[in-house]
Amino acid sequence: MNQLMSGNEAIARGAYEWGVSFAAAYPGTPSTEITQEFSLYDGVYAEWSPNEKIALEAAIGAALAGADAMAVMKHVGVNVAADPLFTVSYTGTNGGLVIVAADDPSMHSSQNEQDSRHYARAAKIPMLEPADSDEARRFIKAAFALSRQFDTPVFLRSTTRVSHSKSVVAPEEPNARREEREYVKDPAKYVMVPGMARGRRVVVEKRMSALREFAESFDENVMELNGSEAGIITAGMTYNYAREAFPGYSFLKLGMVHPLPEKMIREFASKVKKLYVVEELDPFIEEQVRAMGIDVTGKELFPYNNEFDPGVVERSITGKSRAFDVPDLPGLPDRPPNLCPGCPHRGLFYVLGKLGVFVTGDIGCYTLSFMKPLEGLDSCICMGASIGMAHGMSKTLGRGDAVVGVIGDSTFVHSGIASLLNLAYNRSNAVIVICDNRTTAMTGMQDHPGTGVTLQGQATKKLDFEALAHALGIDNVRVINPFDLKETRTVLKEELASDGPSLVIARGACALLKSKESQGKPPLMVDVDRCIGCKLCLDVGCPAISWRPFDSLPHGSTEGKKRKRQEGIALIDVSLCNGCGVCQQLCKTGAIIEVEANE
Amino acid sequence: MSNEKVHTILFVGVGGQGIILASDIFSEVMLRAGFDVKKSEVHGMAQRGGCVSSHVRYGEKVYSPLANKGDVDILVSFERMETLRYIDYLNAESAVVINDEEVFPPSVNLGDEPYPEDIITFVQRHFHRVKILKATDMARNAGDARMANTVMLGALSAFSGVNDSYWKDVLREALPERLASNNIEAFESGRRI
């Protein structure tokens, strides 16, 4: 029966229908749900690996052993996995191997807007790109078929709007399990020392030329001729935008974006008077079409940055927008995402913001602490960068009391362990804090080696951060409760003053995890009579606490006398507060009290 | 309503208000009513109190899951001020359903900026099909404040013209059985607005 599925659910479904038996991934928006959904199907193995490189290597191993295997990641994850990626292109795969890479035009949840299609070209790996959920389901199967036919890894590229849009899918019954291909020892194919790699290098070029031939007849490269006035070459989600904006144009919709079907493109170009390439991000198709000597219009009209929609395509070509213009529209306050009420990061970053140190940051929910009022984090480049950067900064500054590196527990496991070793090995003076909230919160609460549970829900060995740090050669290892501001401040100051590298583990469970396990404390409220309007509690930036100027409150709600001494009061929204108590430690008049105590 | 036109509904509000669930339910209703349906929203940061918007489009054949600015038929806004953030998606004939409640953004919580005033009058000045309701209060009256999104769906359903039974089936399936009758009540209270 037809059903609505997100692109991610549909990729998982297609993988299941094909008979994929192995999936490895590290979470990352917008790719996360693919592996989560896949892990729920019968008879499959799926894991969270510590990072994308390990996920790809695991999938390579599974394919080598004969399985159909996929490694799933967001676009920046491909950077982490790039080392094995470039060479598995040489060895080929035995079983099927597909790398699912999800790009994030507009950077809805990412630190950059890189275009994964360049990896396909650079690593000489074919790439398919679906435009909606049913295509996602079909294309993952086509990708495995290609992988087996050409003995090559294959990319499936998604974007946020494919992954996170829902459209109608017609699921099919799963294939009977394909015969697993036996693995064979074949050093000339799998041992990529220079002598062997030179041989495989030639195989790669032969394969690419066979794939170029294949692309000409690939049935997901589709010409849709609606007239000769103008034609658009496009792929993936952008096809939908362009098709909607210009229903009268002709289309060459590419299901395979690498390699390109040159003959087909020439034929299409010859059928239209004006040719456009419409693609988000880089002029990947456009430059190749132009290199064929074909006159084409692209990035001179269409933006390089941000995702498109039908309006962007329409406006770029016609110069006109249909956006509703309301001249007297008032300005609006921004509404950036914020740490949740009861988040363990809040206390830690409140203290860090006041210490006067440079805080090299990392990626996770805690990155949000750079904002007002916490302002407790000063850099964010990529996962794992905090520790290396803290090391480099403290070496350069020659002081141990100037730099703190902070990293989430999942991020530490992803790419912080070797950098912590570097601190010990190269005798650094930096202080590193692991914000250990017992989960991968930013991407939706996935388990990782530090939680002791696997993706498929099995109890497993739990990584012991303290023991690991000692083994790496870090002697100063402290564990703190980030909800306790005094303890947090004291320990951080001591470690900043001490010699040699230190690791501070700030351990407090994510508020969302807590609410799941329903161990919340009673909420807090403001005793209006005792609040002197000093605004100290606002400094933690909790969404449950708001400043209420008296003139915004109904008259009579507070006494007239008070109105002379102060401008307003702070209020706590009891329905949001989960009683973490951080604000209470800042209140000098004892005005923040438990709701129950008052009743 | 005709099958040829592609209809566009935009659900907006703040992370945690149940917007994505509401738009999922709406999409399922339209699928069962025989339409092609596409919907899109951005996940990830939604739970962290940021802006959330979900586009739902349905008709005979839908290409883009995202609306063109100027094309939205109905804006369903779960938070008063968020209504204004998406005005450029509307046109003078668009219908607007507003939950008349405020969720303060950080700058307002900190006292750095006031919460914008007179939003409702502004909307009423520019649009002639406007419904205002206090969905959370209404949901509370129906048994649970968290059903505010169902109340909003009720208000939306009055515009959408599909058979009631599709709505009730999907609502019943979307929630645990013990909440079903409360939920239908919440839906109907919204529908009466």
Ligand SMILES: Cc1ncc(C[n+]2csc(CCOP(=O)(O)OP(=O)(O)O)c2C)c(N)n1
């Ligand atoms: C290479 C790479 N992979 C994945 C991501 C997506 N991502 C960003 S932060 C994060 C994990 C955050 O978890 P943690 O470090 O535990 O911090 P928390 O959000 O729990 O505070 C992930 C998976 C990324 N940005 N880069």
